[in-house]
Amino acid sequence: MIFAGIDTSNYTTSVALIDDGENLLANIKIPLPVAKGERGLRQSEAVFAHVKNLPVAMGYVSEVLGGRKIDAVGVSEKPRNLEGSYMPCFLSGVVAAQSLAALGAVPIFRFSHQCGHIMAAVYSSGAFELLDGEFAAFHVSGGTTELLRVSYLEGVGFSADLVGGTRDLNAGQVIDRVGVAMGMSFPCGAEMEKAALEYTGKIPKKKVSFCGMEVNLSGLENMALKLYSETGDKGLTSAFVLDYIGGAIEKMSEEYEGNFGKSRFVYAGGVMSNSIIKARLAKRFDAFFAEPAMSSDNAVGIAYLTKRAYFSE
Numbered sequence: 001m002i003f004a005g006i007d008t009s010n011y012t013t014s015v016a017l018i019d020d021g022e023n024l025l026a027n028i029k030i031p032l033p034v035a036k037g038e039r040g041l042r043q044s045e046a047v048f049a050h051v052k053n054l055p056v057a058m059g060y061v062s063e064v065l066g067g068r069k070i071d072a073v074g075v076s077e078k079p080r081n082l083e084g085s086y087m088p089c090f091l092s093g094v095v096a097a098q099s100l101a102a103l104g105a106v107p108i109f110r111f112s113h114q115c116g117h118i119m120a121a122v123y124s125s126g127a128f129e130l131l132d133g134e135f136a137a138f139h140v141s142g143g144t145t146e147l148l149r150v151s152y153l154e155g156v157g158f159s160a161d162l163v164g165g166t167r168d169l170n171a172g173q174v175i176d177r178v179g180v181a182m183g184m185s186f187p188c189g190a191e192m193e194k195a196a197l198e199y200t201g202k203i204p205k206k207k208v209s210f211c212g213m214e215v216n217l218s219g220l221e222n223m224a225l226k227l228y229s230e231t232g233d234k235g236l237t238s239a240f241v242l243d244y245i246g247g248a249i250e251k252m253s254e255e256y257e258g259n260f261g262k263s264r265f266v267y268a269g270g271v272m273s274n275s276i277i278k279a280r281l282a283k284r285f286d287a288f289f290a291e292p293a294m295s296s297d298n299a300v301g302i303a304y305l306t307k308r309a310y311f312s313e
Contacts, residue, residue: 001071003310004061004100005303008076008093008117010046010143011187011270013053014299017063017070022123026064027293027300034186034273039176040142043088050092058096061164073101074306076113076299079143081160085112096189109309111302115157118150120301121268124290130264136256139251141269141297142172142187147213148250148290149260154312157305163259164213164252171271174217176225180239182234192238193274199235206240206250213247213255239276246277253285264288270296 001020008014011032017025032041032049041049042139075097078085090113101108119138122130131152137160139146147164172189179188179226206223209216228237249267257263264286272278273295281287294300 001066002065003303003307004073004097005116005299005301005306006068006073006075006093006097006100007113007297007299007302008046008050008054008089008096009113009297010041010043010087010089010202012297013050013057013092014297015057015241016303016304017061017064018123018300020307022307024059024300028060028297029293029298030057035082035260037180039180039186044087047092050089054092054096055073058100070100070104070106072107072109072306072310073104073307074109074302076116076302078112079112080114081112081157106204107310107313109155109306111305112158114144114146114160115305116299116301117141117268117297118148118158118160118266118301119305120294120298121266121272121288121290123300123304124294125266125288127264127288130266130288133288135264135266136253136260137266137268138252138272139269140171140249140267140271142170142176142271145170145215145217145271147256150266154200155309164256165215167211167214167216168218168259169221171217171248171264172269174221174224174245174270175220175241177236180226181225182228182237184234187270189274191243193276195235196238196242196276199239201236203236203239203243206244206245208251210248210251210255213252213259213286215252217245217248220244242274242276245271246280250281250284253281257285262286268295
């Protein structure tokens with residue numbers, strides 16, 4: 001049996017196929033084009049890009065299937081499992097999923113983009129035992145920096161109580177804003193990581209602005225831009241930004257354990273593909289990460305959630 005997942009975030013058109021043996025058959029990702037010097041897309045631009053990308057992605061799907069049929073379709077229909085959570089770009093995927101399900105006369109399952117990210121990290125790390133109890137999950141990206149208290153709910157995805165996160169800018173936003181200011185291409189995470197890894201000097205230390213399990217990151221943008229203006233050093237500035245973000249996530253993790261006891265942490269989202277931040281957190285916590293291809297936006301988690309939902313009916 002084959003299960004399809006579709007995700008249309010503000011950054012990537014994604015389609016994934018998984019079989020009933022939990023083998024990943026396809027992880028198709030087509031980035032949305034962002035003009036040089038820009039720091040993202042308007043929703044109308046994202047929707048238009050998905051409309052152009054989805055037929056291409058479905059062409060790849062057809063090649064992988066080779067005449068086999070899909071048994072169920074899953075889709076991310078909203079950003080989070082919250083009432084009123086909505087972004088127009090996800091409607092592109094919903095339309096494609098409804099069409100695919102109707103054509104094959106198969107069931108369709110709807111989840112949130114955030115649930116897909118968390119499940120992609122669980123699937124990628126192979127830590128399926130996490131689904132049997134409660135754990136902490138970070139969703140850290142350009143659009144979200146949240147700390148969640150999570151339990152798996154069959155057919156729904158996850159029950160996720162928001163307990164911490166950013167009070168202003170998201171971690172990915174800071175990375176992209178500072179990166180673009182230094183002449184990097186959006187999204188800037190990979191280029192910033194490369195520059196930071198090449199830097200061998202001392203990294204300036206600044207105290208993370210936080211209250212409980214919440215942090216402020218707008219100050220980081222200002223400090224980083226000032227540092228780059230004074231030094232012109234991309235490596236130094238990149239290392240400073242990633243060190244500060246890693247420290248902020250580390251501090252929130254510490255506070256979580258202070259409130260809820262020793263915990264298991266799933267670190268999901270595009271920012272969590274960063275090797276520098278991952279290494280820092282892995283030393284301190286019972287941590288689980290997705291491989292880079294499943295940290296950034298993808299539909300693998302949605303496909304796996306679909307498979308579990310199908311067999312739970």
